[in-house]
Amino acid sequence: MxxxxxxxxxxxxxxxxxxxxxxxxxxxxxxxxxxxxxxxxxxxxxxxxxxxxxxxxxxxxxxxxxxxxxxxxxxxxxxxxxxxxxxxxxxxxxxxxxxxxxxxxxxxxxxxxxxxxxxxxxxxxxxxxxxxxxxxxxxIDYNYKKLFRRDIKKAKECEVKAPPGLKPGSEHLKLKRMIKNFKGGNFVISIPSQAYKCPPAPYERACMIATYFKKNKIDGKVIIIDPRVKPAAKPERFTQTFNEIHKDIIEYKSNTKFKDVDFDKKEIYIESFNKKTLVFEKITLPFEEASIIPPNTAxxxxxxxxxxxxxxxxxxxxxxxxxxxxxxxxxxxxxxxxxxxxxxxxxxxxxxxxxxxxxxxxxxxxxxYKYKTYLPGNVCYSMVSENKAVSISHLYKFTDKVHVTSITSDIDTFTADAAEGWYFGLIEDILGIES
Known part of the structure; x- marks a missing residue:
């Protein structure tokens, strides 16, 4: 196909x-x-x-x-x-x-x-x-005030040194250099509690960085800081991926809140929920590189x-x-x-x-025009390894409000092929490029 x-x-x-x-x-x-x-x-x-x-x-x-x-x-x-x-x-x-x-x-x-x-x-x-x-x-824009209040200097430093990577272009180039030059240690990805652009993106990125580490024999860990109980998108499949495909590289910290970062000391300060004591514990997390995603806004x-x-x-x-x-x-x-x-x-x-x-x-x-009849649909693909991906499809219905049903695929090579086909098909369609 x-x-x-x-x-x-x-x-x-x-x-x-x-x-x-x-x-x-x-x-x-x-x-x-x-x-x-x-x-x-x-x-x-x-x-x-x-x-x-x-x-x-x-x-x-x-x-x-x-x-x-x-x-x-x-x-x-x-x-x-x-x-x-x-x-x-x-x-x-x-x-x-x-x-x-x-x-x-x-x-x-x-x-x-x-x-x-x-x-x-x-x-x-x-x-x-x-x-x-x-x-x-x-x-979108980034709302760094939610992270650092009035500390404008810290916000600018964070945006440059720990790019969120949800805006195309220079942020991706910076992340690429960070990954290519990584020698070992912790690569931390911090996810906001509020809605943000492309819900699966940080989890997919963690998988792709882990894939790169594995392929290039880099002694590194990818640590995901997530305030949620489970991943914001495709939770079962990403949890499966973390526990099976990347179990030695990805560490998923659920119920964990980003509090602050010190780029000089290379430390991130978090609060993580302890299931035994049922309280949030303050933890200092050393890191070599980080991608800190602040709350998003229009x-x-x-x-x-x-x-x-x-x-x-x-x-x-x-x-x-x-x-x-x-x-x-x-x-x-x-x-x-x-x-x-x-x-x-x-x-x-x-x-x-x-x-x-x-x-x-x-x-x-x-x-x-009958907006309640003609509703949008969504399909989202996420690469999770060298040759495997997972997808989720959303279908919507409007009654008193918009209701959604979703179907998640298996993690397999067919979905990876479909992901590539979907992406280049969309690019060709909206940009008028003939393949």
Whole structure:
């Protein structure tokens, strides 16, 4: 089965989504411009939405605004870190030009400084963009204040020396150097208690680092600090992996809270629940390298645009839609939303983006859209060893609220093949790359 076939199979597993051929437009840079639909963010959610809008209506004026000069992927970055399946850096990084040329939407490479939702104007260093409809696909930010309060210096030091690795690009490059140069000792991964981007990512990363250590005969341990009783995603399968495949390398510390870190002393301070004494004990954990993931929150552009959020920082939506509760013509897709129990994953971003595109095209035509009938779906793959992976599929139903059912696969080589096929199929689809 070729790569694209796996992607199509994953989409069918996740949800029934429209797929037809698209036409294309040109790259745009202008001091001031107008567009029918502005999409802030050129990640999986933004590109999927732009592609689908132009697929459904080639005549729509769609403009993507993105600050990065190239597309960089988080999915499959852990496989690259662990050096499995011959994944290269080029497999994670692509130019935007193929997608622009194939799907013919406008593209402005610029940093957004302000959004006026009432006047419907986006401000960038290259000029302003006036829009009729706005789609926010801006992703996450890190909330280091939750970890270090007002210690800004410690927060910056932590971000540089112990990168979370949930944003693509430089964080992954730093992690790669940390792993390649590792000589031995403890490699610590700390997970936040609140919702964060891609729930299985830190557990998969632990498995990939352990795989690298094993393959290169490095005398190291990967220690996972998790405030939960069990892993946040695929708990049975990851627990099985920790206890069987990587039992000599991975140490999973459940019910354990990150408290602080001292980079000079190379010590992490934690509180771990003792099942015998039934109290939390303070422990000093020595480390050589660490990836400390702070609590996540919606990208700061959400608040800058005056869009309402929950206390935890995630955007409020007008159920059952993806429209912001703050403005009828603003949609929020991808990792920033906090309304529905949808995992912050690439497949979910793609799935929700397709639904929003269909709803918006119908809306422009003056037609309705049944959000309670057409719900997104999700499939998420995690590599756990050199040639094995596990997946989970989520299906959703809307009654009084969104309800979810899930199916987890076995840990096997077929799922690893499916993971690779899904990833490259999705990349080819949204970036217009022919394999």
């Amino acid at each position: 070729i790569r694209r076939d796996f992607f199509k199979l994953s989409i069918l597993t996740a949800a029934s989504l429209t797929s037809v051929k698209a036409v294309s437009n040109a790259k745009t840079n202008s001091k001031s411009t107008k567009t029918k639909i502005a999409i802030c963010g050129g990640g999986f959610a933004g590109l999927s939405c732009a592609k689908q809008l132009k697929t459904l209506n080639p005549n729509l004026d769609v403009t993507v605004i993105e600050k990065r000069v190239n597309f960089s992927s988080c999915p499959f970055s852990n496989a690259w870190l662990g050096e499995v399946r011959n994944i290269s850096y080029e497999d994670l990084n692509y130019d935007y030009n193929s997608a622009i040329e194939k799907y013919k939407y406008n593209f402005i490479n610029a940093t957004i400084s302000d959004i006026d939702k009432d006047k419907k104007i986006i401000t960038t260093e290259q000029g302003t963009i006036e829009y009729e409809y706005l789609i926010m696909a801006v992703g 990208n700061k552009l959400i608040k800058k645009a005056g869009l309402e959020t929950y206390v935890n920082g995630w955007a409020k939506l007008r159920q059952p839609t993806f429209r912001s509760i703050s403005h009828e013509d603003v949609y929020i897709i991808g990792d920033s939303q906090g309304e529905y129990p949808y995992p912050k994953s690439a497949q979910m971003a793609n799935s929700c983006a397709y639904l929003v595109a269909e709803e918006l095209v119908n809306r422009i035509k003056g037609e309705g």
